[in-house]
Amino acid sequence: MSITTRSNKEATRREVDRAIRSGGGDWRPLAFQGLLLLALITSFGILVVLLTDIVTNAWPTIQARGFSFVTDGLSLNPETAGVFTGIIGSVIIASIVALLAFPIGISAAVYLEEYAPDNRRTRFVDTTVRNLAGVPSIVYGLLGLAMFVPLVRMIGLGGSTGGKNILAAGITMAALVLPIVIITSIEAIRSVPATIREAGFGVGATQWEVIRSHVMPSALPGILTGTVLTLARAFGETAPLLVIGVATGYFAPAGDASILDRLTGPYTALPVIVFSWSRQTQAAFADTLAPAAIVVLLIVLFLLNGAAIWLRNRAEKRW
Amino acid sequence: MTQSITTVDLTGDPRRRRKERRVRAIFLAAGLASIAISALIIVALSGEAWRFISQVDPAALFTVGWFPRRGLYDIPTLIIATVLIAGIGMLVAVPLGLGAAAYLSEYASPRARRRLKPTLEILAGIPSVVLGFWALTFISPEIVQRVFTSAKPFTMMAAGLGVGVLITPLIATVSEDAMRAVPTSLREASYGLGASRSTTVRSVVFPASLSGVVASLILALSRAMGETMIVFMAAGAVGGALRTFNPLEPGQTMTAAVASLATGSDQVAGEGLAFQSLFFVGLLLFLITLSLNSISNRLVRRYRNRY
Amino acid sequence: MSDRSPNDAVSGESALFDGAARAPEVDAARVTGGSPDNTHDVIISLEDVDVYYGDFHAVDSVSVPIREKEITAFIGPSGCGKSTVLRTINRMNDLIPTARVEGSVTYHGVDLYGGNVDPVQVRRHIGMVFQKPNPFPKSIYDNISFGPKIAKYDGNMDDLVEESLNRAALWDEVKDKLDDSAYALSGGQQQRLCIARAIATSPDVLLMDEPASALDPIATLRIEELMYELKQDYTIIIVTHNMQQAARVSDRTAFFNIDIQNGQRAGRLVEFSETATLFTTPSEKTTEDYITGRFG
Numbered sequence: 001m002s003i004t005t006r007s008n009k010e011a012t013r014r015e016v017d018r019a020i021r022s023g024g025g026d027w028r029p030l031a032f033q034g035l036l037l038l039a040l041i042t043s044f045g046i047l048v049v050l051l052t053d054i055v056t057n058a059w060p061t062i063q064a065r066g067f068s069f070v071t072d073g074l075s076l077n078p079e080t081a082g083v084f085t086g087i088i089g090s091v092i093i094a095s096i097v098a099l100l101a102f103p104i105g106i107s108a109a110v111y112l113e114e115y116a117p118d119n120r121r122t123r124f125v126d127t128t129v130r131n132l133a134g135v136p137s138i139v140y141g142l143l144g145l146a147m148f149v150p151l152v153r154m155i156g157l158g159g160s161t162g163g164k165n166i167l168a169a170g171i172t173m174a175a176l177v178l179p180i181v182i183i184t185s186i187e188a189i190r191s192v193p194a195t196i197r198e199a200g201f202g203v204g205a206t207q208w209e210v211i212r213s214h215v216m217p218s219a220l221p222g223i224l225t226g227t228v229l230t231l232a233r234a235f236g237e238t239a240p241l242l243v244i245g246v247a248t249g250y251f252a253p254a255g256d257a258s259i260l261d262r263l264t265g266p267y268t269a270l271p272v273i274v275f276s277w278s279r280q281t282q283a284a285f286a287d288t289l290a291p292a293a294i295v296v297l298l299i300v301l302f303l304l305n306g307a308a309i310w311l312r313n314r315a316e317k318r319w
Numbered sequence: 320m321t322q323s324i325t326t327v328d329l330t331g332d333p334r335r336r337r338k339e340r341r342v343r344a345i346f347l348a349a350g351l352a353s354i355a356i357s358a359l360i361i362v363a364l365s366g367e368a369w370r371f372i373s374q375v376d377p378a379a380l381f382t383v384g385w386f387p388r389r390g391l392y393d394i395p396t397l398i399i400a401t402v403l404i405a406g407i408g409m410l411v412a413v414p415l416g417l418g419a420a421a422y423l424s425e426y427a428s429p430r431a432r433r434r435l436k437p438t439l440e441i442l443a444g445i446p447s448v449v450l451g452f453w454a455l456t457f458i459s460p461e462i463v464q465r466v467f468t469s470a471k472p473f474t475m476m477a478a479g480l481g482v483g484v485l486i487t488p489l490i491a492t493v494s495e496d497a498m499r500a501v502p503t504s505l506r507e508a509s510y511g512l513g514a515s516r517s518t519t520v521r522s523v524v525f526p527a528s529l530s531g532v533v534a535s536l537i538l539a540l541s542r543a544m545g546e547t548m549i550v551f552m553a554a555g556a557v558g559g560a561l562r563t564f565n566p567l568e569p570g571q572t573m574t575a576a577v578a579s580l581a582t583g584s585d586q587v588a589g590e591g592l593a594f595q596s597l598f599f600v601g602l603l604l605f606l607i608t609l610s611l612n613s614i615s616n617r618l619v620r621r622y623r624n625r626y
Numbered sequence: 627m628s629d630r631s632p633n634d635a636v637s638g639e640s641a642l643f644d645g646a647a648r649a650p651e652v653d654a655a656r657v658t659g660g661s662p663d664n665t666h667d668v669i670i671s672l673e674d675v676d677v678y679y680g681d682f683h684a685v686d687s688v689s690v691p692i693r694e695k696e697i698t699a700f701i702g703p704s705g706c707g708k709s710t711v712l713r714t715i716n717r718m719n720d721l722i723p724t725a726r727v728e729g730s731v732t733y734h735g736v737d738l739y740g741g742n743v744d745p746v747q748v749r750r751h752i753g754m755v756f757q758k759p760n761p762f763p764k765s766i767y768d769n770i771s772f773g774p775k776i777a778k779y780d781g782n783m784d785d786l787v788e789e790s791l792n793r794a795a796l797w798d799e800v801k802d803k804l805d806d807s808a809y810a811l812s813g814g815q816q817q818r819l820c821i822a823r824a825i826a827t828s829p830d831v832l833l834m835d836e837p838a839s840a841l842d843p844i845a846t847l848r849i850e851e852l853m854y855e856l857k858q859d860y861t862i863i864i865v866t867h868n869m870q871q872a873a874r875v876s877d878r879t880a881f882f883n884i885d886i887q888n889g890q891r892a893g894r895l896v897e898f899s900e901t902a903t904l905f906t907t908p909s910e911k912t913t914e915d916y917i918t919g920r921f922g
Binding site for chain 1: 455520538
């Protein structure tokens with residue numbers, strides 16, 4: 001500390017000069033940063049390889065079939081097989097999810113954030129929801145098989161499948177995504193500033209009036225983001241459907257079937273088609289039709305994800 | 320203005336109050352739906368699981384392998400395969416995920432982060448059936464069978480690597496959140512003391528975010544153990560598997576055992592105990608992942624309350 | 627310099643002022659700092675320093691000489707660039723990707739922005755204490771030993787920890803709980819811990835960026851007393867928006883202001899002199915307006 005006395009000012013200068021220079025450079029910090037960067041590049045690199053590989057393999061089918069691949073139904077003939085049956089199945093499942101899981105999930109979030117007192121019961125519900133979100137999807141499949149399939153049969157919608165139909169599948173998928181809807185909605189509602197609520201109460205509104213006209217409009221973009229991501233999840237999930245008797249092979253697409261028959265008969269879904277084609281004995285199915293089905297699936301998911309990110313960015317600009 | 324207010328005026332409109340109560344009840348019912356689902360899961364699983372465990376010959380639970388249709392229910396087979404595949408996945412994903420998280424959080428420019436983080440989140444949403452297909456058609460022939468020339472087309476190794484690819488973005492995004500939650504003031508304190516960036520990352524940011532990072536790892540582990548499609552498609556062993564510790568052999572995890580039983584050509588009817596065993600395995604899986612998730616959630620809550 | 631405490635001359639009431647309740651004017655009689663004897667050498671010299679954040683010109687052509695073992699105060703209204711200037715001295719601005727520094731900052735005659743100067747090494751000589759106490763979420767002991775450890779200190783760590791805490795006037799309060807979390811301390815204690823942590827790396831210079839602005843008046847007073855003692859060994863530069871604080875503790879004061887020229891806002895140095903002079907007979911009209919509370 002006492003390095004500075006007048007007599008050796010120049011010596012001090014030299015000493016300081018030496019001390020603060022990087023003496024040729026310690027390579028370790030750089031190596032550390034390099035390793036981290038390598039991890040990042042590898043993570044993305046793997047996915048680039050994955051997408052390239054899939055698209056390359058899908059290319060012959062996409063080129064030969066074009067859009068008819070999307071509009072053709074299932075078939076044993078690789079020349080004419082398409083994913084339309086699966087898309088219809090996935091859309092019906094997603095619709096059931098939207099119909100069941102969204103209203104229940106958003107309401108539950110409103111209750112937990114706006115009404116519930118901070119007591120042990122509320123915390124228990126909150127913990128349960130968070131734990132449910134991590135339950136493996138195949139366990140939900142078992143839940144569907146044991147509970148929702150008999151339920152559907154009981155209310156007379158069992159059809160030719162004895163309840164192992166798209167209705168049971170949709171209810172199962174709704175149960176699977178419900179915790180995710182609740183969690184993302186809670187987060188969206190929580191981000192609404194308290195001042196907005198206070199302003200509402202301040203002019204004499206009841207709790208419901210404050211929620212309906214102040215909290216919900218502000219939280220809506222965030223909630224929508226969550227629900228869109230949930231739809232993406234419902235589109236991509238395969239395992240629970242396997243347990244509730246999704247058709248993994250070829251089945252006759254009933255072109256002129258009534259809506260009721262479609263809902264209660266055999267069904268399939270887009271990701272299940274990927275799975276079943278990958279095990280088809282004819283090489284063409286696994287080699288190029290399955291990758292092409294993956295491309296369709298990924299395009300749907302990227303569109304849904306893109307919509308969610310767009311919604312979130314819009315929400316972030318609000319305050 | 321000068322009118323006196325009576326107490327009656329302050330009780331409010333009874334219709335408005337009734338409506339308020341009704342709305343509240345509806346929301347409460349929705350809140351309880353999640354509890355109902357948990358209860359249903361437990362009821363659905365434990366009923367059949369109990370029938371399995373009370374009727375099965377205990378000797379059949381520890382045999383040479385998992386062949387439910389032949390009455391061999393070797394539970395260790397499933398547990399070994401589950402742990403082995405999840406372990407291989409973690410071995411791949413932990414260094415990649417944490418490294419990517421640390422780089423994004425501490426080194427990347429804000430612009431790069433704004434682009435890369437959402438991309439990573441999208442990648443985290445790639446369906447497992449896609450990764451299962453890729454593990455089978457790319458990882459197995461192009462990587463596993465090249466490195467280990469004796470390996471079969473269906474191996475636990477290929478499934479494990481596929482699971483690693485699945486959980487890498489999950490670890491990266493959740494850990495990055497935890498690292499970013501470390502206040503800038505701590506980084507400044509470290510730099511102000513003459514710490515380099517790498518020292519700051521290793522000695523300040525990483526320890527401060529540890530509970531969040533560990534939470535992300537446990538979450539990933541739970542996800543890896545609960546993953547079905549990748550294992551079902553790439554690890555092979557449809558119908559059953561022999562007990563083995565060798566990752567270059569086919570194997571059947573708890574999830575794959577359920578999927579395999581449920582999709583078999585003869586389907587799971589009420590024959591024998593095979594149907595019930597499915598629920599027993601499901602219950603086991605449920606309990607394992609549930610405990611992992613509660614630990615993870617508790618840790619996340621801790622790091623949220625920290626600052 | 628006399629060895630009386632800076633607070634002897636401060637009446638209890640004015641000591642309780644902080645920036646939020648700025649005094650309408652500073653009584654010249656209460657200026658206790660600001661009579662340096664000019665025997666100290668210039669240790670840090672800023673010459674024509676300009677700082678840009680991207681296109682934003684934050685600081686325009688600032689020149690200040692800092693003398694050894696004195697307390698130099700930077701005062702001025704919010705946004706005048708005083709913290710920015712402070713952060714050029716230990717190159718903390720390097721951490722902001724868009725920040726650019728022009729001009730020269732020398733330390734013992736060495737250009738701090740010269741080729742292959744390592745900012746990490748610079749910060750080991752020029753320590754910093756921040757506005758909000760920012761202890762690490764570790765034990766008290768580990769907070770102090772962090773700096774010496776990364777500098778590969780090979781002496782007795784226990785002694786160093788004790789000495790640093792002693793100098794920061796915190797030892798007696800924490801000696802029995804060195805293994806407790808630093809978060810268990812009060813705000814004022816945390817800030818003294820941060821000062822002890824900065825001292826532990828044996829720096830030459832201490833930069834203090836509004837070190838008391840987040841503290842209550844009594845804790846503030848203790849920090850000021852501490853600074854007074856620390857200047858026996860260290861050169862201290864303090865940024866403060868509290869004029870009483872500058873008047874009480876500093877030997878010299880630099881007054882910065884926001885200057886608008888051609889529609890561009892930039893922080894500029896208005897006046898730099900001995901604290902007593904600046905507060906009693908400022909040579910600039912703006913300085914006088916500011917210290918008498920007419921703006922800011």
